[in-house]
Amino acid sequence: MSLLKSLRVRASQGSQYVADLRSAVPRGFRGLPVISDASCASECRACAEVCPTRAIALSPVTLDLGRCVFCNECVQVCPQEKIAFSANPRMGGGTREQLLVRQEAEEVMKVRASATFSKLFGRSLKLRQVSAGGCNACELELNALANVNFDLQRFGIEWVASPRHADALVLSGPITVAMANAVQLAWDAMPEPRFLAVVGACAISGGLYEHAQSVERGFLGHVGPALYVPGCPPHPLTFANAILDLLGVA
Amino acid sequence: MTSSVLVHAVAVARLPSFDVHAWRSELLERLTAGLRVVTLYGRRSHEKEGTVIITAVLQGADRSLQVLRTCVDAQLGYHELTTERPALHCFERELHEQTGLRVAAHPWLKPVRFQGQAQAAMNDYPFYRIEGKEVHEVAVGPIHAGVIEPGSFRFMCQGEQVHHLEIQLGYQHRGVEARLLQLPPARLAPLIETIAGDTSVAHTWAYCAAVEQLCARELPLEVEVARAVALELERIAMHLATLSGLAADIGFLQGATSYGRLRTTAINTLMLLCGSRFGRGALRPGGTGMSLSSELLPQVLDNLELLRVDLAIINDCFLSARTVRHRLREVGVLSRERALQLGVVGVVARASGVACDARDGVSQGAYQVQPVALCTAAEGDCFARAQVRIAEMDASLGWLSIMLARHPGFARSRPPLPALAPGQLVVSIVEGFRGEVVHCLETGASDTLVHYKVQDPSLRNWMGLALAVRGNEISDFPICNKSFDLSYCGHDL
Ligand code: SF4
Numbered sequence: 001m002s003l004l005k006s007l008r009v010r011a012s013q014g015s016q017y018v019a020d021l022r023s024a025v026p027r028g029f030r031g032l033p034v035i036s037d038a039s040c041a042s043e044c045r046a047c048a049e050v051c052p053t054r055a056i057a058l059s060p061v062t063l064d065l066g067r068c069v070f071c072n073e074c075v076q077v078c079p080q081e082k083i084a085f086s087a088n089p090r091m092g093g094g095t096r097e098q099l100l101v102r103q104e105a106e107e108v109m110k111v112r113a114s115a116t117f118s119k120l121f122g123r124s125l126k127l128r129q130v131s132a133g134g135c136n137a138c139e140l141e142l143n144a145l146a147n148v149n150f151d152l153q154r155f156g157i158e159w160v161a162s163p164r165h166a167d168a169l170v171l172s173g174p175i176t177v178a179m180a181n182a183v184q185l186a187w188d189a190m191p192e193p194r195f196l197a198v199v200g201a202c203a204i205s206g207g208l209y210e211h212a213q214s215v216e217r218g219f220l221g222h223v224g225p226a227l228y229v230p231g232c233p234p235h236p237l238t239f240a241n242a243i244l245d246l247l248g249v250a
Numbered sequence: 251m252t253s254s255v256l257v258h259a260v261a262v263a264r265l266p267s268f269d270v271h272a273w274r275s276e277l278l279e280r281l282t283a284g285l286r287v288v289t290l291y292g293r294r295s296h297e298k299e300g301t302v303i304i305t306a307v308l309q310g311a312d313r314s315l316q317v318l319r320t321c322v323d324a325q326l327g328y329h330e331l332t333t334e335r336p337a338l339h340c341f342e343r344e345l346h347e348q349t350g351l352r353v354a355a356h357p358w359l360k361p362v363r364f365q366g367q368a369q370a371a372m373n374d375y376p377f378y379r380i381e382g383k384e385v386h387e388v389a390v391g392p393i394h395a396g397v398i399e400p401g402s403f404r405f406m407c408q409g410e411q412v413h414h415l416e417i418q419l420g421y422q423h424r425g426v427e428a429r430l431l432q433l434p435p436a437r438l439a440p441l442i443e444t445i446a447g448d449t450s451v452a453h454t455w456a457y458c459a460a461v462e463q464l465c466a467r468e469l470p471l472e473v474e475v476a477r478a479v480a481l482e483l484e485r486i487a488m489h490l491a492t493l494s495g496l497a498a499d500i501g502f503l504q505g506a507t508s509y510g511r512l513r514t515t516a517i518n519t520l521m522l523l524c525g526s527r528f529g530r531g532a533l534r535p536g537g538t539g540m541s542l543s544s545e546l547l548p549q550v551l552d553n554l555e556l557l558r559v560d561l562a563i564i565n566d567c568f569l570s571a572r573t574v575r576h577r578l579r580e581v582g583v584l585s586r587e588r589a590l591q592l593g594v595v596g597v598v599a600r601a602s603g604v605a606c607d608a609r610d611g612v613s614q615g616a617y618q619v620q621p622v623a624l625c626t627a628a629e630g631d632c633f634a635r636a637q638v639r640i641a642e643m644d645a646s647l648g649w650l651s652i653m654l655a656r657h658p659g660f661a662r663s664r665p666p667l668p669a670l671a672p673g674q675l676v677v678s679i680v681e682g683f684r685g686e687v688v689h690c691l692e693t694g695a696s697d698t699l700v701h702y703k704v705q706d707p708s709l710r711n712w713m714g715l716a717l718a719v720r721g722n723e724i725s726d727f728p729i730c731n732k733s734f735d736l737s738y739c740g741h742d743l
Contacts, residue, residue, distance in 0.1 A: 008563050008566075013508055016507075027522060029521055029527075030525030030531070069444075070525075070526065071440040072531045129397040130393055133739070139397055140447075140448060140528075141527075143397045148510060159396075173422075176424055178372055179400060208440060
């Protein structure tokens with residue numbers, strides 16, 4: 001009886017994995033913004049003013065993905081359709097500057113591959129996630145990387161329980177005062193070689209909590225991230241592609 | 251008003267003024283008469299230095315809300331009510347922590363989240379201790395083994411048995427409530443969406459409903475329906491996440507993978523409507539950021555049909571599997587009596603036989619035109635909480651298919667809003683997937699906010715978890731915890 005039920009589940013499940021993570025585009029997703037060459041109405045500052053994280057700079061219009069929470073407010077206030085969001089999930093950078101989207105930006109935002117990382121971690125990468133004020137959206141999306149759809153384990157990339165077993169610390173949240181010490185301890189417990197990846201607007205720039213009283217971002221002052229993964233939260237495909245880019249995995 | 255969610259507004263000046271003694275006895279009297287406490291909170295008075303304004307919101311059997319207010323000298327305070335009414339424990343602790351108000355003779359004024367100055371004392375806070383032969387303590391956190399939020403658990407055990415669990419939270423405290431007062435009141439949605447990122451829709455709806463009340467703005471039913479569609483998709487998605495985690499924790503891998511991939515379908519459906527798998531941007535004051543076009547509709551309906559068909563198969567397998575029943579039954583029991591005493595809400599309360607659901611019996615809006623079934627179970631154990639989640643997903647899917655047949659499309663709308671009415675207190679309640687989300691907004695003399703109180707259901711339910719694990723094996727803690735599935739950041743704010 002229970003075997004039959006189990007077989008029915010197996011049959012209904014079929015094959016669920018996303019075959020090609022590198023080219024998958026999630027339908028309807030508000031992903032990589034595109035800045036058109038439309039000219040702005042004179043003196044118009046609507047997008048920059050409405051942006052809750054001050055992600056937009058004007059003349060020329062640039063958008064900082066390290067701040068953007070993809071709220072779509074800027075699109076709605078713009079009289080000229082200057083900014084539009086595409087469904088492209090591929091975003092990220094090895095430096096903070098690479099997260100700036102400009103008018104003449106390329107269609108794909110690719111993290112530059114690192115030969116060192118490729119050699120060290122290209123075939124096996126263990127990740128330790130620490131949430132330091134993350135709202136559980138980043139955490140759920142990072143968790144989803146291990147589900148049967150995204151199945152990041154196929155590349156030898158896995159979540160581990162202890163920082164001692166980890167090659168990279170994957171940090172989410174703006175870093176609350178109460179977690180600042182724990183984040184440092186987790187980092188200190190990781191053997192070298194190691195690197196830091198910051199995930200989501202909160203971790204990258206403080207996001208909506210940049211000036212909140214209970215946030216203490218000192219850790220990032222002395223440990224520089226090797227990977228920035230934007231989003232609020234980043235789609236699993238965003239994280240997967242960014243990390244595969246960095247490791248130089250095709 | 252056409253709001254589908256419970257909204258109650260009063261002019262602050264018209265509230266009856268009680269001195270603190272009268273307030274206290276009035277409160278007790280009404281609770282004894284069978285009213286339920288929805289929230290109780292305070293703020294430092296701007297008008298009269300050194301005093302604290304306390305607001306209690308109660309609900310009667312007919313769902314109507316009542317507000318009881320008093321203003322009291324912070325040094326004098328009042329005599330605690332927790333001993334008589336344990337459901338008030340978290341409110342009185344928070345009140346003391348946030349305002350410095352004296353709550354005399356309170357049995358346990360441990361800070362709820364160690365905000366502000368208290369943060370420094372967090373690591374030295376003396377946990378309860380257990381002494382004697384064969385006793386030991388297990389400390390876990392704040393960082394846990396999985397990809398989850400931080401919190402600290404201290405188990406006091408006799409052998410393998412948990413005698414008591416003390417939960418210490420606050421690691422996620424970002425200062426949300428303070429931040430909410432620093433920004434223009436009509437533009438808070440992106441921030442509200444991050445209060446508890448898995449409950450974005452419910453929190454944002456509570457915010458929008460309150461702001462719309464303050465603007466005297468009625469919404470077309472179409473917008474109400476669109477919001478409710480998002481809320482039910484969020485509920486289905488998160489119940490699936492919980493069940494997937496629960497199945498993984500007991501090593502029932504078919505459950506873990508099936509519920510996990512079905513969650514992908516649920517959140518991808520939400521993404522089709524609003525661009526985000528978490529409903530970011532789905533709700534805005536006065537309107538909605540969602541659209542359902544005739545091109546999208548077939549895909550949405552296909553997804554829901556897939557959920558309906560495949561869920562029935564895995565549910566049948568999960569609920570009848572001997573290993574599942576063996577591991578979840580009679581584990582982590584919260585009795586009905588305890589649940590009522592503690593004032594737990596949502597799934598946790600319903601699984602302990604307490605019939606409470608903010609969607610139930612509404613007199614207008616999306617859940618009035620098509621009610622959604624109230625699901626309860628009697629046993630109060632981990633299995634009951636799983637059962638209630640499964641029943642609620644079925645109810646939500648049924649509701650969605652009926653509503654989308656009647657309203658097969660909706661469009662983005664964002665009409666400008668007038669200024670907020672001054673001197674008002676608005677309370678809104680939305681049934682999120684964990685339970686009731688409560689927002690209380692108070693406007694000052696102009697149209698600015700003088701107070702924004704946020705309450706996630708987790709605030710009240712964490713103590714339920716602490717008591718439910720008593721007498722259980724410590725190795726069963728993960729499944730107890732998962733079956734409650736509470737929010738850390740929603741609690742810590
Ligand atoms: S979508 Fe990004 S850039 Fe645009 S207003 Fe929102 S946060 Fe700012």
